[in-house]
Amino acid sequence: MSSPLSPRTASTPPSASASAPADVIVVGAGPTGLLLAGDLAAAGVRVTVVEKRARESNLTRAFAVHARTLEAFDARGIAEPLLATGPFLDSLRIFGRGRIDLSRLPSRFPGVLMTPQYETERVLEERALKAGAVLRRGVEVTGLRQDADGVELDVRDVGARDDGIRGEGIRGEGIRDDGIRHDGDGAEGRASETLRASYVVGADGVRSAVRTALGMPFPGRSVLRSVMLADVRLETEPDGLPVFNSGRDGFAFLVAFGDGYYRAIAWRRGCELPSSAPVDLDDLKDLTRAVFGTDYGMHDARWTSRFHSDERQVPRYREGRVLLAGDAAHVHSPAGGLGMNAGLQDAANLGWKLAAVLKGTAPDSLLDSYHDERHPVGRLVLRLSGTLVRSVLLASPVARGLRDAVALAAGAVPFATDRGALMISGIGIGYPAPPGSHPLTGRRAPDLPLVERPGEPSRLYEALRAGTHVRVLPRGGGAPSHDEAGVTTVTRADARPTTLLVRPDGYVAEAADHG
Structure with a gap:
């Protein structure tokens, strides 16, 4: 019996509209959408990316680029440019003095790269455009229909929106922002059109317009509310960035941008302010002192916001000729830095399959294996990040002390730390194979x-x-x-x-x- 792991031959390629401007339309120009677009364009597939943001946002949602993602970039010749943008760490600090040792990973990249998400997007966008992908910014999806031969996508020009850059909120990696408007922002009367393609991929994040147009449920729940974010300067740089700690009052995390600013993420236990509430820098400094014993001379915040984080996953990654990837398909807490990496692996899994189907070298049914392989991985990531964030949120001092002791002891056992490193890095993740x-x-x-x-x-x-x-x-x-x-x-x-x-x-x- 043939397997989706192997190339197969189809007698005829799927039909497509003769007037279609693209074989595939990717909705969303985040890391997931850009990697997918680059793969498709490099394979000779006509691909158009539509992105609601009218310009590149300077907000960074993810920092960690794990080993398996770096291997995927290496297979595309773009790992080296990205490695030059941030520090490469051979371990991750967790819970007091506990560490996950990444230096023994069986990989060319035994560690994790810490770099702002906009650097990852820059490298991926350059590759996609060079390969021939078309990127249309300032375009939002307003409707979707599909038939046996393709998908029609209704889109509207939303112009030069602010995109929330001055603190109206951020989206992605399990983050949901209640402060962003979704009423068109006065865009009534702007140019609208209908695009058609053989397939559409929704890689447009937690508030996915594609998923909404499909009527796809997104079951789950909120796990963190009113988390503070700020880009700040520090008088004193912490040792061993990034630094994280949790305590009686909450938790705090600091990581460097590389341009003199630091991203601060902090959560105060019991705080239920809405995501639209402003962040008070004095409150952030007070919580940072409570967690670390110092606020490192925090000052000059250039941007602040709040978010709350969900754990959700769609029941199906494919609905006919429409597929979902990245945060549009699964969201979770930022713990472990797993979200962006999971989305990038979605794209790597899907891209070659779409290209094979469109070229007629594989049947359309090959796309079913995308769900079969990646949905269990999304569920695993939800469990991993959920376990980490619930360990962070422990309220009892006794429970936190026991957690820290277990983390420290596990770090001294190679088998335990190696297993954790394999899962967090993605190196240990595989796909089911046919019997025998x-x-x-x-x-x-x-x-x-x-x-x-x-x-x-x-x-x-x-x-x-x-x-x-x-x-x-x-x-x-x-x-x-x-x-x-x-x-x-x-x-x-x-x-x-x-x-x-x-x-x-x-x-x-x-x-x-x-x-």
């Missing part, structure tokens, strides 16, 4: 060294930059053949006798020992 498959099927492929030949890649993730499946032959298994469309063949340099077929997203589609 080789044990490596569905697992993440390591960055294997390859037999070097002139003009050819020296390691697997360089070979993946071709955007195809990669067949990895054992050394001595015969000369590589380059006559199969959609497959790049290389030879592994180590002595293992296993032949691998690796998907474009870096997961093993098939494996066989001794040829």
Whole structure:
């Protein structure tokens, strides 16, 4: 029985409107949408991205770029530019003196990159535009219809909106903002049009217009209310950034932007102010002192806001020719910095499948495997981040003390910290494989060294930059053949006798020992 892990052949490609301006319309120009658009454009798919923000926002919602995401970027040739934008940490501090050691991850990137989200978006946008994607900003979705051949998307020009840059709120990574208006902001009468494509992907965040137009439920609940955010200057830089701590009064987190400003995130126990309430810098400093013992000379806030955070997941990632990815499909607390990374892995999983279907090299049913593989991962991320945030919110001093002691003890046990590192980094996440498959099927492929030949890649993730499946032959298994469309063949340099077929997203589609 064939598996979605492997390339399959379809007799005819799906039909599409002859007048369609794009094969795929991606709604949302955050990290998830931009990675997907870049993958599709690089594969020769006509893709248009529509984004409600009229210009790039200077707000940063996510900072952590974990190892598995860096591997995905490496397979696209964009890891190095991003690594230059922030510090690379080999461990994460949790609960007092507890640490999760990332330095032993079996990856080219044994750690986590701390960089503002706008740097990630910049690198991804440059790649997508260079590959031929079309980006339309200041355009919001007002309606959606689909039929057997494609999707119609009603959109409206919303002009040069402020996008909440001066503190009206932020969206994304489990964050819901009650202060942003959704009535069109006086945009009545602006230009409206209908776009058509073979497929539409909603990557437009927690308030997804695509998900709303589908009538898709988004079950879950709120877990954090009235969390304060501020971009501030500090007189004294904390040791070992980013720093986090929690106590009787709440918790606080500080991370550097790299431009002299720091993002402060803080929550006061019992505070129920609405998200629209202003942040008092003195209140933020007082809470920071209570948690850290110092406010580090906090001053000159250039931006403040509040948010509350939800845990939600849609029941289906696919509805006909419409698919959901990133925060449009799953949101959770920011604990662990998992949200943006989960969305990027959604995009990496979906992009090659959409391209294969549109090119006619795989049937439309291949897209069902996107839900089958990524929905359980979204559920896992909800559990991981939920466990972390509930540990942070413990009210009892005895419970907090026990938590800190357990975290410190677990950090001294390699097995425990390695397991935690594998899950948080994404390195340990795999996909289900058909019964009877080789044990490596569905697992993440390591960055294997390859037999070097002139003009050819020296390691697997360089070979993946071709955007195809990669067949990895054992050394001595015969000369590589380059006559199969959609497959790049290389030879592994180590002595293992296993032949691998690796998907474009870096997961093993098939494996066989001794040829």
